[in-house]
Amino acid sequence: MVSEFEIIHRFFQRELAAPGVLLGIGDDAAILMPDAGSALVVAVDTLVAGRHFPDQTDPVSIGHKALAVNLSDLAAMGAQPRWATLALTLPKADEAWLSGFAEGFFALADRFHVALVGGDTTRGPLSMTVQVQGQVDAARALRRDAAKPGQHIFITGTPGDAAFALQQLQAGEAVEAALLARLNRPEPRIALGMTLAGVAEAAIDVSDGLLADIQHMLDASACGAQINVDAIPRSQALLSLDVESALTCQLNGGDDYELCFTVDADRVEQVYQAAEDSAVSIAEIGIIEPQPGIRCVHEDGSPCTLKVGGFDHFANNHD
Ligand SMILES: [Mg+2]
Numbered sequence: 001m002v003s004e005f006e007i008i009h010r011f012f013q014r015e016l017a018a019p020g021v022l023l024g025i026g027d028d029a030a031i032l033m034p035d036a037g038s039a040l041v042v043a044v045d046t047l048v049a050g051r052h053f054p055d056q057t058d059p060v061s062i063g064h065k066a067l068a069v070n071l072s073d074l075a076a077m078g079a080q081p082r083w084a085t086l087a088l089t090l091p092k093a094d095e096a097w098l099s100g101f102a103e104g105f106f107a108l109a110d111r112f113h114v115a116l117v118g119g120d121t122t123r124g125p126l127s128m129t130v131q132v133q134g135q136v137d138a139a140r141a142l143r144r145d146a147a148k149p150g151q152h153i154f155i156t157g158t159p160g161d162a163a164f165a166l167q168q169l170q171a172g173e174a175v176e177a178a179l180l181a182r183l184n185r186p187e188p189r190i191a192l193g194m195t196l197a198g199v200a201e202a203a204i205d206v207s208d209g210l211l212a213d214i215q216h217m218l219d220a221s222a223c224g225a226q227i228n229v230d231a232i233p234r235s236q237a238l239l240s241l242d243v244e245s246a247l248t249c250q251l252n253g254g255d256d257y258e259l260c261f262t263v264d265a266d267r268v269e270q271v272y273q274a275a276e277d278s279a280v281s282i283a284e285i286g287i288i289e290p291q292p293g294i295r296c297v298h299e300d301g302s303p304c305t306l307k308v309g310g311f312d313h314f315a316n317n318h319d
Helices: 004-012 059-075 095-111 161-170 177-184 190-196 210-221 243-252 265-278
Strands: 021-023 039-048 080-090 115-123 127-136 152-156 203-206 224-228 258-263 282-289 293-297
Touching: 004 095, 004 115, 039 059, 059 080, 059 095, 059 127, 059 177, 059 190, 059 203, 080 095, 080 190, 095 115, 152 265, 161 177, 161 243, 190 258, 190 265, 203 210, 210 224, 210 243, 210 258, 210 293, 258 265, 265 282
Parallel strands: 080 115, 224 293
Antiparallel strands: 039 127, 080 127, 152 258, 152 282, 203 258, 224 282
């Protein structure tokens, strides 16, 4: 087995000088410097094989997803990604696997100018922990506790796709490539998140399921919401399902890594412009209300009677 030193040197150590990195991989710790006036924003997430990604997932996708789920947390804070550290637990030092993992990880890291500044490898069942560090003007950061009655609620993209892809995989069915990518290669909404800082109010990334994550935001903000379930954008793939199955994926499915955020009424136009500038589709799906709880309704205002809950989350512990 190649040594830990060789793994890091061959697959993860790069010679590039990165902004803000005073000392990178190779010492006991990295020394980092955020831009003057910015606060440091830190998030960490662990992925475990068989729990957060199916065992048969290709290593390039795993490398992408390990970083993407963390970048999604930075997006939900309105932060600019800067650096990352990686702790990898591997059953064996499989060079083809390591090479694929590094390819997926660095392809995404390079797109968002994230420098890998440290890591650790251990032998054991396959899992990985990525910690990301970003920066934000603290006064403009998007927080879960900033929702207030009257604010409009928005969602990016088409939630529910990852859950539908997982259902098909678990049923042994063929999954169309674009749908599978929604599960394996989530796109962190970094550009939009950064643009929304100082414009939107509360935000959260949807990892546990749309309703569960909206509830997290409402709990932090001590208010409630009305959600128009018919306004939640539905992908072409979900349009092939009956309405109840599609809604179950949209409302309860996890792993979407879309952004859900609230906006004051007088900033709604600004938010549509920000989405257009970031080339991300957004939709208004509801309104924050004073009384606690989520009330799901249809377009005509009638209550949505779909029994939600009980969906078997693949990753239900993932914020
Ligand atoms: Mg999160």
